[in-house]
Every structure is written in structure tokens, then in C-alpha cells.
């Protein structure tokens with residue numbers, strides 16, 4: 292088959308067997324992230340709060356989401372067969388170019404530009420399931436701090452900052468569970484272990500990372516938690532994790548309204564990343580957090596599609612609180628990063644606690660689709676196996692923001708023919724208006740038609 296080149300954001304990209312960008316995504320691509328910079332937007336509110344808390348860091352607005360697979364994966368040490376690279380999970384323009392799947396894609400570039408302490412905000416893209424908390428475009432913030440070995444000397448900058456932040460955490464109503472064994476979290480890097488000064492710096496960097504992020508969690512959740520559950524401290528826990536570009540690596544969870552919520556991934560940056568960035572003299576940490584996930588719980592936003600709403604009933608609720616903080620830089624610096632603002636003796640006006648009041652929910656309308664999976668492998672090879680994300684993608688492409696969730700409700704294998712059957716329930720609902728029956732039927736018919744054509748399934 293003849294493949295036409297793709298035109299994306301004014302540039303042409305040859306397409307190949309990896310190209311899988313649907314029009315629903317294409318139409319939303321912008322040269323720079325938009326939502327977390329939109330006035331009165333909850334993501335703007337949250338980004339501002341994080342940037343003013345970590346005020347020692349330079350705030351960077353990410354460039355275009357189109358990146359080389361080298362930047363997104365290769366330079367960060369993702370092995371060739373890492374599942375994250377699969378076209379079932381990642382949007383590809385072609386084999387060498389994709390939409391960034393995480394803000395870490397910019398680590399190497401930002402370090403090589405000479406930034407040591409920074410926060411970068413970006414739109415990121417992942418093929419995934421459809422429900423109230425998943426959307427193929429979401430936003431992450433990456434934070435990092437890399438310093439020269441002298442900063443890690445006893446009594447030096449890092450140790451002083453640790454002491455300041457830890458003293459603040461001691462006084463705050465926060466309970467930190469951290470019994471992760473470094474070995475379990477990936478262990479110290481060989482490059483660090485072989486040099487006592489580096490090993491010492493890596494240990495201090497991990498302590499600095501923990502104090503910084505415990506302080507950030509306290510800043511984001513502390514006041515809200517205290518208002519709702521004054522008698523119990525805010526609980527945070529550290530869990531071991533694995534990322535190809537950090538070691539040791541961790542995930543941080545916070546207990547909020549009775550549920551453990553995973554809010555970020557982090558770790559001590561692998562030497563290879565800093566060598567790749569031509570900063571071999573630096574050592575430090577990085578973290579990446581998902582903005583929607585945090586905003587949804589903090590502001591009680593029930594559905595991730597609402598972030599894309601232009602409805603004034605949504606945006607107006609965040610308007611007064613979303614103003615840029617008026618704090619002067621000098622006032623903000625030391626005190627804020629050490630988290631003193633959250634201690635009660637506040638050094639600047641805290642953003643008020645915004646809670647979203649849902650406007651009327653419009654009725655849902657669900658349709659089921661039952662089908663047999665392709666029996667014999669199709670000639671194109673890959674298409675022969677059914678991937679749920681391909682189905683999700685087609686539903687998204689047809690119904691756009693009118694689909695609320697899609698779930699597998701039944702599956703079985705025919706005892707005689709051995710053929711596999713699946714049944715999915717597609718729940719259509721608009722956030723802003725009533726859907727007409729005819730409209731839903733037409734969408735569902737289109738979905739069914741494309742499932743047959745593109746996935747080779749057979750309707751039962």
C-alpha cells in the first residue's frame with residue numbers, strides 16, 4: 292500500500308507501518324502545552340501552586356509534543372523491547388518520531404542547556420483505556436535538581452536545605468511511611484558506588500529528594516486534608532519502583548479521603564542521562580507527576596473530560612483562584628521551598644480551597660457490541676492480534692468527548708470452534724448537553740463499522 296506523508300504542525304513526516312495518529316489527536320496538537328496556561332483553568336491553578344512552592348526551580352514550558360523516539364526512550368535507557376515503546380501504548384508519526392509519553396523526554400535537552408533546578412510542564416500522550424480518569428492527552432510536570440559534588444559536602448548547600456525542610460516536616464501534621472530498602476528500589480548505581488564522594492552525594496540527593504517531595508505533598512494536600520479531617524495527620528508513603536533512567540527509584544502515594552493515591556514517580560538520575568547531556572560533573576534527582584490526577588482529587592473534578600470543557604459553568608469556578616501568585620520572588624525563595632508557607636505561619640496568601648460543584652449531569656446512553664475475534668492471523672501480521680487499545684482508539688476517534696467509558700462486560704470461548712468472543716459496553720454521555728438517541732445510534736453504527744473494517748472482528 293502507498294503511504295502518504297503526514298502533515299503535522301506545519302511539518303511533513305514520512306509515514307510507515309508504525310504511524311498510528313488518529314484525527315482526534317491530530318486536531319488537538321499544539322506547538323506548546325495549552326491547558327495548564329489557560330487563565331481560570333484548574334491545571335493552571337495547580338501548576339502555579341507547584342511553581343511557587345518550588346521557587347528555586349526555573350519554570351519551563353515544554354516545546355512541541357513531537358519528539359524523536361531517541362529522546363523519549365533511547366537516551367533514557369529504555370531497552371528496545373520495553374513495553375512502553377509498543378505502538379499499542381504510544382502514538383507514532385513513524386518509527387523514529389512519536390508524541391512524548393512523559394515529560395522525562397526533555398531531561399537530556401534541558402540539562403544540556405545548563406539548567407540545574409527546573410520544572411517543566413508538558414502535554415503528554417498515551418494510548419489507554421477509556422474511563423473517568425483516563426484520557427489520551429494529559430499533563431505532567433517534571434522536576435529536577437542536579438548539583439556539583441561540592442554542594443553535597445558536609446555542611447554544604449544540600450545538607451542545609453535538607454535540615455531546613457526536615458525541621459519543617461517535623462512540626463507539620465504529616466506522617467511519612469518510608470521503609471523502602473535501597474536495594475529493592477534498584478540499588479545505588481555502580482558509577483556512584485565506586486567513588487566514596489559520589490556515593491555520599493547520591494545518598495544525600497535521595498534525602499533531599501524525599502524532603503522536597505514530602506514538602507510538596509504537604510503543600511498540595513495538607514490544608515485540604517486538615518480542613519476535612521482535622522484530627523488525623525496527612526499520610527504519605529514511599530514505595531520502590533523501577534524506571535530505566537533513575538536508580539534508586541520510588542513512587543509516592545498519599546492517603547486522601549480514605550484512598551491511597553499514587554501521585555508521582557521519582558529517583559536518583561542515572562549517570563548515563565547526565566553524561567548524555569554532557570553534564571558528567573552533576574548528580575541529583577528527578578520526579579514526574581500527573582497534573583490531572585492530582586487536580587481531580589484536590590478540586591473534586593469527577594471526569595477527566597471536564598478539563599477540555601469550554602463551558603463557563605466549569606471554568607468560572609476556578610477563575611478567582613487561578614490568578615498568578617502575587618508573591619514577590621525574594622519573599623518566596625527560601626521560605627517557600629522549605630515549605631514554611633504550609634506551617635501555618637504563612638508567608639503569603641494561600642490559594643483558597645477550590646471545590647468544583649458539578650453542574651447537572653446529563654443522562655448516559657450505553658450500547659453494547661459483541662463480536663468474534665479474528666480467527667486466522669490476518670496478512671498484515673500485527674493487526675491479527677486484538678489489542679483493546681485499538682478498540683478504545685476507534686471509539687475515541689468516532690465519539691470524541693461524547694464517550695464516558697468503555698468496559699469489557701463478557702467474554703467466552705466457543706467450546707467447539709474455539710473462537711473467542713468479547714462484549715464491550717460503550718457508555719455515551721456528554722458533559723454539557725443531552726444526547727439525542729439518533730445521534731448515539733449513528734455514532735455507534737460508525738464505531739461498529741470501523742471495528743469490522745480495521746480490526747477484522749465479526750459482529751455476533
Ligand code: PHE
Pocket residue numbers: 392393394395433534537555556557558577578579580
Ligand atoms: N516519567 C515517569 C513516568 O511518566 C516518571 C518519572 C519522572 C520517574 C522522573 C522518575 C523520574 O511515569
